[in-house]
Amino acid sequence: MLLVEATWKEIETYLLDSQAIVIPIGSVEQHGPMGLLGTDAMCAEVVARRAGEIGGFLVGPTLALGMAQSHLAFPGTISLKPSTLMAVVQDVVASLSNAGFRHIAFLNGHGGNIATVTAAFSEIHAQRSLQQDLDNLNLALRSWFDLPGIRKLLADMYPKGHGSHATPSEIAITQHLYPHAKKMAPLDPQIAADGRFTDAHDFRRRYPDGRKGSDPSLANPEDGAKLVEAAAQALAQEMVRYTNK
Numbered sequence: 001m002l003l004v005e006a007t008w009k010e011i012e013t014y015l016l017d018s019q020a021i022v023i024p025i026g027s028v029e030q031h032g033p034m035g036l037l038g039t040d041a042m043c044a045e046v047v048a049r050r051a052g053e054i055g056g057f058l059v060g061p062t063l064a065l066g067m068a069q070s071h072l073a074f075p076g077t078i079s080l081k082p083s084t085l086m087a088v089v090q091d092v093v094a095s096l097s098n099a100g101f102r103h104i105a106f107l108n109g110h111g112g113n114i115a116t117v118t119a120a121f122s123e124i125h126a127q128r129s130l131q132q133d134l135d136n137l138n139l140a141l142r143s144w145f146d147l148p149g150i151r152k153l154l155a156d157m158y159p160k161g162h163g164s165h166a167t168p169s170e171i172a173i174t175q176h177l178y179p180h181a182k183k184m185a186p187l188d189p190q191i192a193a194d195g196r197f198t199d200a201h202d203f204r205r206r207y208p209d210g211r212k213g214s215d216p217s218l219a220n221p222e223d224g225a226k227l228v229e230a231a232a233q234a235l236a237q238e239m240v241r242y243t244n245k
């Protein structure tokens with residue numbers, strides 16, 4: 001069930017049986033010369049929604065914007081500062097826990113969100129510790145590409161040229177979902193450089209077309225469909241312990 005397609009009465013009824021919800025979280029940021037700006041939000045959303053169908057749990061609205069400061073030197077990127085994203089996560093958790101949700105899992109599509117969302121969880125737990133809040137609250141953050149079995153699948157699909165940004169796997173998922181928006185572009189070098197970076201200006205200097213370590217021309221929609229199904233099955237499996245069904 002999708003929260004945005006439900007009424008409040010349906011959510012009230014759902015809460016009698018289960019207090020679990022998954023919130024997809026992504027980013028709107030450059031994804032190299034072939035990748036769509038919405039890639040990370042699209043990937044998180046489709047995996048969470050498919051997992052919700054498999055596991056019968058509630059899926060909340062996608063938090064499309066994330067912490068993408070290092071991509072701000074490329075036009076189209078929209079980034080929340082870490083402090084803003086922390087406030088968003090805290091307010092989302094406060095709203096849901098106020099309604100009775102006790103197991104709130106964020107399904108993430110962007111590596112750059114991980115440190116900030118984890119810090120937001122620490123802030124929430126710190127406040128609860130100080131207030132001696134005794135209600136159980138379980139917060140989880142899972143990235144679709146780190147779910148059980150997915151790294152192995154990625155290594156098998158793309159033995160060379162997967163890289164860490166504008167990867168063929170995430171672009172394959174968007175090609176599967178939005179075939180009308182598929183883009184092609186010349187890539188030079190074929191596999192981009194990879195490594196460290198600091199701010200957006202440093203990122204663009206080191207990685208001029210926006211890719212890191214990847215060859216997105218390896219992407220195809222069939223792989224995208226397989227990845228969505230595998231990640232959704234893995235997420236549904238992880239959620240079993242939180243759903244009282």
Ligand SMILES: [Zn+2]
Pocket residue numbers: 031039040109110165166170
């Ligand atoms: Zn991405």
